Amino acid sequence: MRSPTQPELTPDDVAAMVRAAFGSGLTVAARAELSGGGFAAVWRVRLSDGREVVLKVGPSPEIPLLTYEQGMIACEAAYFRLVAGQVPDVPVPRVLHHGDGWLFTTFLPGVALSADRDGDHDAVRAHLGAAVARVHTVTGDRLGYPGSRPQAATWRAAFTAMVEAMLADAAAWQVALPVPADVIRRVVADSPELDEVERPALVHFDLWDGNVLAAGGRLTGLVDGERYLYGDPLVDFVSPLLLRRVEDEPEHPFVRGYAAATGAPVAFDAAARRRLALYRLYLYLLMTVEVPSRGITDEWRQTGLARLLTEEVELLTR
DSSP, X not given: OOOTTSOOOOHHHHHHHHHHHHOTTOOEEEEEEEOSOSSSEEEEEEETTSOEEEEEEOOOTTSXXXXXXXXXXXXXXXXXXXXXXXXXXXXXXXXXXXXXXXXXEEXXXXXXXXXXXXXXXXXXXXXXXXXXXXXXXXXXXXXXXXXXXSEESSHHHHHHHHHHHHHHHHHHTTOOOSSOHHHHHHHHHTOGGGGGOOSOEEEOOOOSGGGEEEETTEEEEEOOOTTOEEEOGGGGGTGGGTTSOGGGOTTOHHHHHHHHHHTSOOOOOHHHHHHHHHHHHXXXXXXXXXHHHTTOOOTHHHHHHHHHHHHXXXXXXX
């Protein structure tokens, strides 16, 4: 089912955007809408000069969004430029043209891990861990989201603001949470472990298999960087093991690849475990709150997520 945030483009719309971005000297040789995303419309386009590019178009201005989703196409362009400029060995699409709510990038080879049935996923996940470790060397000038979205001078304050914005969105969209909002606020407030994070590392935050491209057992691309923020590197240890707990799998290829790149083992001490539980709580809260705005009807979003969110809150209140 198409999300209300995904605009429906016609082939003529795509051709018009190609002219606007590349000029009248180029035309569309072939085009196809890509599936897999849930926020923007994404098209693969072959230009008349033979180049393969990707067009991404965000929701129209009148479409209601969650707080953290404001300006996400611009954020994606910023993420790709940051990574390409500061850690160029990490494969991300190159920004070709960026306008108000739309983006053209290069097309990367490979297929998403979520669609790859035959590749060496362990090798790719190890490469992913190493690549993410390099991305984490990029330091921002804020903690939290870029732009006007939740951020603060400390990670504890920034993360608290992120959670508070999500709870406000839940109330605005009348989303029934499996745990009272005040309980969620309390477990965040009772987490001085957040104060251990001082450096605003660049984190992707959405490294599930659908956003990881691979070919021949090697990582070929990180895509969908629009949810990036600055904060605790451990944030990026949640989505690669979506719906699981990375601290229970210390030999996971992602963890091994990350440790190899940094030259130090990843420490899952008590403080790190609590922060990981908080970040899973935030991710499950986000996935719950976005159900009405994305028009999601999957029953698991109601039952499975409720269980996972409740389990993380229970873990944090022990």
